[in-house]
Amino acid sequence: MKAAKKVLVLGASGAMGQYLLPRLAELGYQIDGVSLDEVNQQLPGVTYIRANAKEKSVYRELLRKRYDGIVDFLTYPTGELSWYLPQILDQTDHYIFLSSCRVFDDLEHPVRETSPRLIDSSRDELLRNSDDYCIYKARGENILRASGRRNWTIVRPATTYSLMRYQLVTLEAANTVGRALAGKKVVVPEQARRKQATLSWGGDVANMLAGLLFNESALGEDFNIATGEHHSWEEIAAYYNAICGLEAVWVDKEDYLRILSPDPYAMGPRWQLEYARLFTRITDNSKILKATGMKQSELMPLYDGLKLEISRCPKDTVWPVNTAMDEYLAAHGL
Numbered sequence: 001m002k003a004a005k006k007v008l009v010l011g012a013s014g015a016m017g018q019y020l021l022p023r024l025a026e027l028g029y030q031i032d033g034v035s036l037d038e039v040n041q042q043l044p045g046v047t048y049i050r051a052n053a054k055e056k057s058v059y060r061e062l063l064r065k066r067y068d069g070i071v072d073f074l075t076y077p078t079g080e081l082s083w084y085l086p087q088i089l090d091q092t093d094h095y096i097f098l099s100s101c102r103v104f105d106d107l108e109h110p111v112r113e114t115s116p117r118l119i120d121s122s123r124d125e126l127l128r129n130s131d132d133y134c135i136y137k138a139r140g141e142n143i144l145r146a147s148g149r150r151n152w153t154i155v156r157p158a159t160t161y162s163l164m165r166y167q168l169v170t171l172e173a174a175n176t177v178g179r180a181l182a183g184k185k186v187v188v189p190e191q192a193r194r195k196q197a198t199l200s201w202g203g204d205v206a207n208m209l210a211g212l213l214f215n216e217s218a219l220g221e222d223f224n225i226a227t228g229e230h231h232s233w234e235e236i237a238a239y240y241n242a243i244c245g246l247e248a249v250w251v252d253k254e255d256y257l258r259i260l261s262p263d264p265y266a267m268g269p270r271w272q273l274e275y276a277r278l279f280t281r282i283t284d285n286s287k288i289l290k291a292t293g294m295k296q297s298e299l300m301p302l303y304d305g306l307k308l309e310i311s312r313c314p315k316d317t318v319w320p321v322n323t324a325m326d327e328y329l330a331a332h333g334l
Contacts, residue, residue: 004045005214008062008092009033010053011073015162019206020071021046027210029069034062059084063091069213071096078136085143094214095152099141101198101224102134102272103156106279113156113222113287118275132271141222150220153212158226158283161305162202163312168240168248169233169277170260170269177310178319180246185334187325189253191278192233198283199236200226201300201309211292218291226283227299233277236302243307249334253278259324 007024011017012033021033025043032047033039039048051058054074070092076084088095101111105122108115119138122128128135144152159167166177169192179186208225212218231239240246253273261269289295300308328334 004028004030005068006065007031007213008065008067008070009073010062010070011035012048013037013039014073015160015165015202016157016205016209017073018162019203020209023206023210024213032062032065032067054080054084056083060087063087067092069094069096071098071209071213073098075133076136076140078131078139081136081140081143085140086147089144089147089149089151093151094219096209096213097140097144097152097154099137099154099156099222100133101156101158101226101281101283102276103138103141104279106275109280110228110282110284111224112284113224122275124275126267127271127275130267130271132268132275134271134275152220153218154222155209155212156222156224156226157205158198158200158224158281160200160202160205161309163309164317165202166240166306166310166313167199168237168246170272173313174319175322175325176240176246177244177313178317179322179325180240180244181313182319183245184326185247185249185329186237187251187256187259187328188233188237188248189256189273189278190250191253192273193250194232194234195278196230196280196282197233197236197277198226198228198230198281199302199306201302201305203305204299207294208288208292211294212288215291221291223288223291224283224285225288226285227302228283228285228296229299229302230282231302239303239306243303244310249329251328255328259322259328262324 007029013035024031025045034049034053103117104111105116105118117138118134164173166173168176169188237248
């Protein structure tokens with residue numbers, strides 16, 4: 001009997017990893033899933049390892065096991081790319097690198113794999129010379145393409161929601177569902193209200209990843225892994241309202257950014273807003289559907305997916321309090 005292929009998943013407990021490992025187990029792989037968090041789940045063929053995979057000694061020890069495939073959800077800022085990526089390519093037959101649809105500029109709609117990237121087309125000199133998420137992900141792509149190998153696949157998820165990942169513009173769970181369940185209003189930027197956004201369910205993205213792993217047509221290729229469904233942020237806020245009572249208050253983006261970060265020179269929150277969530281994000285997912293044999297009609301509708309994942313949210317969750325948002329609402333009588 002042929003031995004099952006060995007797969008390593010780095011960052012196994014995240015929005016996509018929590019769905020990917022069960023799917024890979026169904027396919028009969030032997031899987032090691034590495035996570036900073038303890039995972040209280042038992043699956044046949046799956047071993048969970050609680051460790052910091054970016055510790056160099058841990059990383060090297062994992063790679064010595066010579067996995068057939070590696071799915072990598074970790075993030076590597078620019079200074080780390082030259083150490084981690086070349087050796088992982090040396091130690092596996094198929095490496096799946098998690099990039100992001102955030103690498104793309106706002107110059108083509110829908111966004112395709114060939115659409116211009118911010119690192120190449122942005123006129124913002126500060127952004128292009130920064131180590132923002134959209135920039136170092138693009139640099140990782142560049143390193144893979146320049147490696148002279150083809151045992152890699154670049155995947156670019158759109159915003160992906162899952163258990164405890166409930167996004168609205170740049171806000172995450174504590175400031176969306178957490179505030180809604182506490183009966184508090186949620187401040188969101190007016191400039192995003194009518195911008196089209198793509199939110200994909202973690203389960204669908206995991207199925208796409210599983211369909212690419214060991215797929216010959218995926219080697220040396222890049223894929224936007226996302227649903228083709230899209231909505232304005234106002235429509236998405238209305239979905240949250242219907243599901244969990246979230247009440248959105250639309251304010252100017254400068255007020256919104258001051259709530260998130262009082263330091264005007266901390267550019268991360270501004271760039272995430274202005275170079276991602278204020279872009280028109282409609283995704284052409286025809287390439288990933290063709291490669292995996294999946295159909296758009298099989299993917300989770302956004303309303304149904306949000307309702308499912310919010311229903312799974314533990315009732316006893318203790319949410320961090322956003323004092324700045326509370327103070328802003330009180331000061332403005334909102």
